[in-house]
Amino acid sequence: MSLTFLEAGLLGLVLVCGLTTALLKDVLSAIIAFAAYSLGMAMLWVVLRAPDVALTEAAIGAGVMSLLLLLTIARTVRPSHKAFTESIRLRTAGVVGAFVLVLGTTIPSLPAIGSPRASVIDYRVTEYYLANAYAQTEVKNAVTAVLAAYRGFDTLGEATVVFAAGIAVLVVLRKEGFT
Amino acid sequence: MSAVTDLLLTRYNYLAVVVLSGIGMYMMIENHNLVKKVIGMNVFQTGIFLFFITMAYVDGAGPAILESGGGGGPYVSPLPHVLILTAIVVGVSLTAVALALIVRIYAEYGTLDEEVLREVIHE
Numbered sequence: 001m002s003l004t005f006l007e008a009g010l011l012g013l014v015l016v017c018g019l020t021t022a023l024l025k026d027v028l029s030a031i032i033a034f035a036a037y038s039l040g041m042a043m044l045w046v047v048l049r050a051p052d053v054a055l056t057e058a059a060i061g062a063g064v065m066s067l068l069l070l071l072t073i074a075r076t077v078r079p080s081h082k083a084f085t086e087s088i089r090l091r092t093a094g095v096v097g098a099f100v101l102v103l104g105t106t107i108p109s110l111p112a113i114g115s116p117r118a119s120v121i122d123y124r125v126t127e128y129y130l131a132n133a134y135a136q137t138e139v140k141n142a143v144t145a146v147l148a149a150y151r152g153f154d155t156l157g158e159a160t161v162v163f164a165a166g167i168a169v170l171v172v173l174r175k176e177g178f179t
Numbered sequence: 180m181s182a183v184t185d186l187l188l189t190r191y192n193y194l195a196v197v198v199l200s201g202i203g204m205y206m207m208i209e210n211h212n213l214v215k216k217v218i219g220m221n222v223f224q225t226g227i228f229l230f231f232i233t234m235a236y237v238d239g240a241g242p243a244i245l246e247s248g249g250g251g252g253p254y255v256s257p258l259p260h261v262l263i264l265t266a267i268v269v270g271v272s273l274t275a276v277a278l279a280l281i282v283r284i285y286a287e288y289g290t291l292d293e294e295v296l297r298e299v300i301h302e
Contacts, residue, residue: 003191011195018202018222027214034218041225048232049242049255056267057228064271065221072214072278076285079212079292092209100201107197108182112189114238116253121237126256133257134245142243142257143264151261158265165272169279 007047013040025081031069038062052143192233199226211293213281217274224270228263235259 017037024030038061045054111118120126133145147155187194199222206219235256243257285291288299 003188008191011191015195015198018199021218021222022202022206022210027212030215030218034221037222038225041229044229045232048236049240050232050235050260050263051242053228053232053260053263053267056264060267060271061221061225065274068271068275068278069214069218072281075282076214076291086210089209092205096201096205096208099204100197103197103200104194107190107193108186110190110193113192113233114236116237118234118237120234120256120259123256126258129257130243130245130252130254140245142245142254143260146257146261147264154261154265158268161269162272165276168276172276172279172283 007044010040010044010047014044023085025083025086027073027078028070031066031073034069035062035066038065052141192229196226196230196233199223199229202226213284213291213293213296214278216293217277217281220277221270221274224266228266231259231263231266 014037017033017040020033021030021037024033038057042054042058042062045051045057116122129142129146129150133142133150134140137145137149139145139149203219203221203223203226206222207216210216210219235258237253237255240253240255241251243254243260245251245254281291284296288296290296290299
């Protein structure tokens with residue numbers, strides 16, 4: 001697919017919000033910038049035809065995550081700074097730059113975006129799901145069919161992780177601990 | 180068309196993936212506030228999500244809502260979407276635990292700044 005204005009704008013929004021999040025010194029401002037970043041991501045998922053991911057991102061990424069972060073600074077502290085932005089340390093920037101360059105060298109070997117012959121698309125697992133999901137599960141949404149039926153154990157594992165995280169949060173925040 | 184322009188026009192999302200990973204990594208290393216480190220981890224994660232969802236995309240395809248009689252299409256690949264749905268929820272669980280630990284650290288040491296925390300612990 002060629003780069004459309006809509007997608008270029010959304011990518012720009014996401015990158016600018018990400019950079020703003022990194023550079024703002026004030027934690028509350030960074031959280032707000034991060035919420036905008038998540039919202040941009042949710043819109044990008046819609047453009048990339050992933051409505052399920054977009055809904056989850058908007059509800060969890062922009063909603064629950066911002067709420068958790070805000071609750072954290074409400075219970076702890078929002079340090080006040082004289083400086084508006086973070087000062088950039090060249091050594092770290094160099095390390096991250098090297099990391100980005102090394103990752104960037106892999107880009108030319110990736111398939112072009114939207115190519116029907118890309119390995120993920122032109123692969124028998126994808127083809128099997130798309131051809132058989134409705135006949136076997138009677139669920140029209142292939143994502144739901146894969147999530148709940150074909151990869152149900154993955155989803156069970158995910159539920160286990162959420163449960164374990166809930167218990168961990170309770171244990172950590174309990175003042176006396178288990179006695 | 181030169182190679183670089185071609186790269187920019189056909190693989191732009193992957194460039195964004197790389198840049199977002201870089202931003203997330205920088206935040207995790209360099210920002211002194213623990214809450215901002217956690218935000219950085221989330222930026223890194225979303226960068227990887229973008230990689231997966233871009234991989235699933237096909238030109239002119241619709242979302243993977245199937246026709247009841249079979250046929251139709253082309254559709255985007257549903258499998259990466261499922262993996263990312265799981266990853267988003269796991270990421271939130273991870274963030275919740277990290278933030279709970281941060282609240283506990285503040286209750287114990289009275290600071291969220293990495294450098295100050297290191298000094299307080301060494302005393």
